[in-house]
Amino acid sequence: MTFADELAVVGTSVGEINAILEAAELHRPKKYASLNDAAIRMEHVSFTYKQEDGEVLHGISLDIASSTVTALVGYFGSGKSAIAKLIAGFWDVSGGRVTLGSVDLKEVLLAQFNRQIAYVSQDNYLFDRTVRENIRTSCMSTSDTEVEAVAKVAECDGFIRALD
Ligand SMILES: Nc1ncnc2c1ncn2[C@@H]1O[C@H](COP(=O)(O)OP(=O)(O)OP(=O)(O)O)[C@@H](O)[C@H]1O
Numbered sequence: 703m704t705f706a707d708e709l710a711v712v713g714t715s716v717g718e719i720n721a722i723l724e725a726a727e728l729h730r731p732k733k734y735a736s737l738n739d740a741a742i743r744m745e746h747v748s749f750t751y752k753q754e755d756g757e758v759l760h761g762i763s764l765d766i767a768s769s770t771v772t773a774l775v776g777y778f779g780s781g782k783s784a785i786a787k788l789i790a791g792f793w794d795v796s797g798g799r800v801t802l803g804s805v806d807l808k809e810v811l812l813a814q815f816n817r818q819i820a821y822v823s824q825d826n827y828l829f830d831r832t833v834r835e836n837i838r839t840s841c842m843s844t845s846d847t848e849v850e851a852v853a854k855v856a857e858c859d860g861f862i863r864a865l866d
């Protein structure tokens with residue numbers, strides 16, 4: 703009886719971790735694709751997270767030219783982040799296609815794609831560690847000098863140094 707509640711919590715956490723480990727892999731080619739430019743295009747894109755939740759995006763078409771800035775404006779829950787996540791390749795579209803430099807995202811090698819796209823999430827998570835360690839999270843061998851250089855490039859160096 704003492705541990706009944708804790709077991710339920712552990713069960714939920716293990717379930718969430720398993721869902722990530724068991725999620726289907728995104729299938730991508732092993733060869734570099736030849737991209738025309740950095741233009742992004744969506745053609746009649748539809749998207750569904752889970753069948754039971756219904757379709758989130760219906761027939762979205764848009765063109766984003768190279769070297770331009772585009773803002774998506776709309777009601778909360780209207781699908782702005784869903785569009786950004788599809789462009790960032792976090793999910794595959796359910797219908798239609800997304801292209802980068804006229805090549806379908808599904809045909810672009812992941813390592814190549816990751817050099818083209820930077821994604822800043824709306825919901826950020828900071829680990830209960832120093833800012834330096836948080837920046838270093840994805841590559842633990844990064845030196846202090848490199849972490850500082852990255853912070854300068856991202857223009858957050860001044861903000862971090864001003865923190866208490
Ligand atoms: N992981 C998910 N699983 C299932 N449905 C989701 C998931 N994330 C978002 N949704 C649903 O997808 C729809 C579009 O959400 P999205 O986050 O793209 O909207 P948004 O326009 O970015 O909203 P906001 O202005 O609040 O950021 C919403 O109905 C939302 O509830």
Ligand SMILES: [Mg+2]
Nearest residue numbers: 782783784824
């Ligand atoms: Mg959003």
